Amino acid sequence: MQRETVLNTLVFLALPAVAAIALVLDEPFTITLATRAAILALAAVGLNLALGLGGLVSLGHAVFFGLGGYAMGILASHAQSYAPLDLGLFVIEGTKSMPVIWLTAVVVSALAALLIGLLALRTAGVYFIMITLAFGQMFYYFTISWPAYGGEDGLSIYVRNSFPGLNTLDPIQFFGLVFAVLAIVLFIMGRIERSAFGLALGTARQNAARVETVGLSPFHLRLVAFVISGAVTGLAGALFADLNRFVSPTMFSWQMSGEFIVFIVLGGIGRLFGPVVGACLFVLLEHLLSGVSEFWLIYLGAILLFVVLFARGGVIGALVGRGGHHG
Amino acid sequence: MTTLLLIEQVLNGLQSGIMLFLMAAGLTLIFGVMGLINLAHGSLYMIGAFAAAAVAGATGSFVLALCASLITAAAAGAIIEVGVIRRLYDRDHLDQVLATFALILILSEGTRWAFGSFPLYLDVPAALAGPVTLPGGIRYPAYRLLIIGVGLIIAAGLFLLIARTRIGIQIRAGESDREMIAALGVDISKLYTLIFALGAALAGLAGALVGAIQSVQVGMGEPVLILAFVVIVIGGIGSIKGALVGALLVGLTDTLGGVLLPLALSGVMDASAATSVGSALASMSIYILMAVVLIFRPTGLYGTA
Numbered sequence: 001m002q003r004e005t006v007l008n009t010l011v012f013l014a015l016p017a018v019a020a021i022a023l024v025l026d027e028p029f030t031i032t033l034a035t036r037a038a039i040l041a042l043a044a045v046g047l048n049l050a051l052g053l054g055g056l057v058s059l060g061h062a063v064f065f066g067l068g069g070y071a072m073g074i075l076a077s078h079a080q081s082y083a084p085l086d087l088g089l090f091v092i093e094g095t096k097s098m099p100v101i102w103l104t105a106v107v108v109s110a111l112a113a114l115l116i117g118l119l120a121l122r123t124a125g126v127y128f129i130m131i132t133l134a135f136g137q138m139f140y141y142f143t144i145s146w147p148a149y150g151g152e153d154g155l156s157i158y159v160r161n162s163f164p165g166l167n168t169l170d171p172i173q174f175f176g177l178v179f180a181v182l183a184i185v186l187f188i189m190g191r192i193e194r195s196a197f198g199l200a201l202g203t204a205r206q207n208a209a210r211v212e213t214v215g216l217s218p219f220h221l222r223l224v225a226f227v228i229s230g231a232v233t234g235l236a237g238a239l240f241a242d243l244n245r246f247v248s249p250t251m252f253s254w255q256m257s258g259e260f261i262v263f264i265v266l267g268g269i270g271r272l273f274g275p276v277v278g279a280c281l282f283v284l285l286e287h288l289l290s291g292v293s294e295f296w297l298i299y300l301g302a303i304l305l306f307v308v309l310f311a312r313g314g315v316i317g318a319l320v321g322r323g324g325h326h327g
Numbered sequence: 328m329t330t331l332l333l334i335e336q337v338l339n340g341l342q343s344g345i346m347l348f349l350m351a352a353g354l355t356l357i358f359g360v361m362g363l364i365n366l367a368h369g370s371l372y373m374i375g376a377f378a379a380a381a382v383a384g385a386t387g388s389f390v391l392a393l394c395a396s397l398i399t400a401a402a403a404g405a406i407i408e409v410g411v412i413r414r415l416y417d418r419d420h421l422d423q424v425l426a427t428f429a430l431i432l433i434l435s436e437g438t439r440w441a442f443g444s445f446p447l448y449l450d451v452p453a454a455l456a457g458p459v460t461l462p463g464g465i466r467y468p469a470y471r472l473l474i475i476g477v478g479l480i481i482a483a484g485l486f487l488l489i490a491r492t493r494i495g496i497q498i499r500a501g502e503s504d505r506e507m508i509a510a511l512g513v514d515i516s517k518l519y520t521l522i523f524a525l526g527a528a529l530a531g532l533a534g535a536l537v538g539a540i541q542s543v544q545v546g547m548g549e550p551v552l553i554l555a556f557v558v559i560v561i562g563g564i565g566s567i568k569g570a571l572v573g574a575l576l577v578g579l580t581d582t583l584g585g586v587l588l589p590l591a592l593s594g595v596m597d598a599s600a601a602t603s604v605g606s607a608l609a610s611m612s613i614y615i616l617m618a619v620v621l622i623f624r625p626t627g628l629y630g631t632a
Contacts, residue, residue, distance in 0.1 A: 057421050119618055122625045126364050126420055126564060130556040131621070137553045138614035145607045254553065258428045265425055295440045301432030308426045309414055 003320040008273040015280065019175045031171040032243070037283040038178045039239045044263035044275030045185055046232030051261065052270040053193060054225040055205030059257050060116070060132030063139050064230040066252035067112055068105035068237025070143070073155040073247035075101050080157065098163040101238055109234025110227050117226040121219055133254055140252040154248025161242055178239055185232055190272055192228070201225050262304060268314030277315050334465055336586050337579065342471050344578020345478030349533035350555040351562070351570040352485060353526025359565030360501045360522055361416055366427035367407065368530055368555070369548025370434035375400040375531020376538035376547060377438055380447040389452040393535055400531020401524040408523040413516065431549070439545045446542035449535070474536050481529070482571055489567060498522060502565060557613055561620045563630025572628060577613050584612035
């Protein structure tokens with residue numbers, strides 16, 4: 001086996017191992033931390049398809065994260081108040097069922113990614129970064145000024161939504177569910193990377209002209225990647241909202257988008273497990289450093305600056321040497 | 328809606344547009360010449376505002392406060408350029424985004440550590456605190472008029488600097504071919520530091536001028552930074568003229584949208600719904616403007632390539 005495969009397996013098993021040890025030691029907070037890491041990892045795995053493989057530096061992926069969160073918040077709040085959501089043409093009943101909420105989150109964020117992608121992908125480079133950032137800000141201000149679902153204060157859900165056959169309020173069962181979703185998405189992403197589509201997308205990043213020569217459209221490849229990417233991040237948003245039982249406009253904030261990119265680069269860009277390693281490291285640092293100092297973000301900034309300037313392969317790159325399959 | 332109120336709002340829009348121009352001009356220069364996307368530009372805006380608030384608190388002089396904002400922001404800009412930014416010119420945009428994101432974390436938290444989380448207040452000088460009466464009987468705050476005037480003077484100065492001076496020639500040459508001007512004996516790294524410090528000084532001044540109207544606090548720079556990005560996307564990256572036109576468009580759309588949209592909607596729906604829908608739509612208006620410009624001109628109004 002290659003060193004990277006060994007490392008990936010270790011990292012992948014570390015999360016459930018931490019959760020299991022925490023269960024034995026009866027420390028539910030640690031299980032919640034592991035769940036948080038797994039959800040943030042899922043969001044960054046989504047972004048990684050666009051950013052790592054497609055080379056699309058989106059600084060607006062918090063849009064999809066937030067939409068997923070609000071899909072959960074709005075559906076669950078209507079179920080909570082027994083007041084159906086009247087959209088004029090048709091009426092939607094609220095729901096507390098996770099599968100329905102997940103589907104809604106995925107569809108809504110995929111549609112948003114399609115619209116934003118159609119506009120933003122007309123441009124490239126710095127324009128693309130600035131436009132995705134601007135659209136993120138648009139959603140952020142919209143949710144702040146839209147009073148129906150809590151506006152700036154956000155929206156609380158009293159009981160975690162349900163999944164058939166599980167007690168989601170039990171931290172370890174909810175962790176198991178989240179981890180299973182992460183595992184399935186990672187498996188699918190691995191397949192996508194090796195598929196004809198994934199190869200074409202990677203080539204479009206390196207040399208768009210070559211892709212065009214064989215009759216493929218880089219624009220369409222990137223758009224499909226952006227939509228899948230947005231949908232996965234949206235799913236993570238619905239899970240994140242369920243973890244906290246709370247959604248607020250901060251899920252749309254540009255810092256959130258920035259952090260997703262940070263996860264990918266901390267872990268190692270262009271590697272399937274990079275975002276997972278990065279997100280776990282981030283949650284760990286956040287937990288440890290915030291105990292040391294109220295101003296822990298200074299340390300995070302310094303670490304990040306160091307990684308960007310001097311250790312470009314991220315953690316995986318440092319451990320297995322350079323030469324990831326792309327990057 | 329009276330004409331007087333409308334004119335007042337147009338002036339407000341001009342004022343916010345002119346301040347956005349000070350931010351966007353630096354960003355677009357830095358991108359045009361060095362090819363660098365600088366997320367930390369908003370932190371320089373914040374540094375200028377904090378320097379002004381600190382000096383005004385210590386001396387009570389608003390003029391000294393403005394000088395302090397210019398000098399501190401320019402110095403901070405030069406230090407950041409030499410320490411970090413210089414290493415990023417040859418990197419891709421992703422590295423630039425990340426490194427400047429890291430700078431934001433360091434500068435914001437550093438400022439919070441030094442000044443605390445509570446907002447500081449920078450008072451408008453007493454002589455400018457009242458309103459003045461304009462021709463036509465419009466009463467408008469003197470300080471805001473001064474901001475518009477200062478901004479216009481700086482814009483004119485910047486155009487002259489770029490069109491008429493030796494530095495301006497070097498900047499324009501740097502935009503089109505940086506290897507050539509290095510070959511002609513211009514010290515390119517000194518030029519880069521100078522441009523970065525100039526952009527930082529403009530951002531710092533904008534922070535101090537706006538800080539006197541709003542409060543001075545950590546995180547004040549980023550919303551303005553993102554608006555300045557919208558300005559640049561609309562105007563076209565690298566174009567100072569585009570930055571001016573884009574900034575005025577964004578400033579006017581943002582201000583007038585917030586007033587006119589709820590008013591226009593109150594004709595078709597009840598008052599409270601019109602206010603909430605109108606303000607929600609107004610918060611989206613500048614991004615819709617940006618989307619429309621992009622559909623017709625993907626490189627912005629004055630962009631090339």
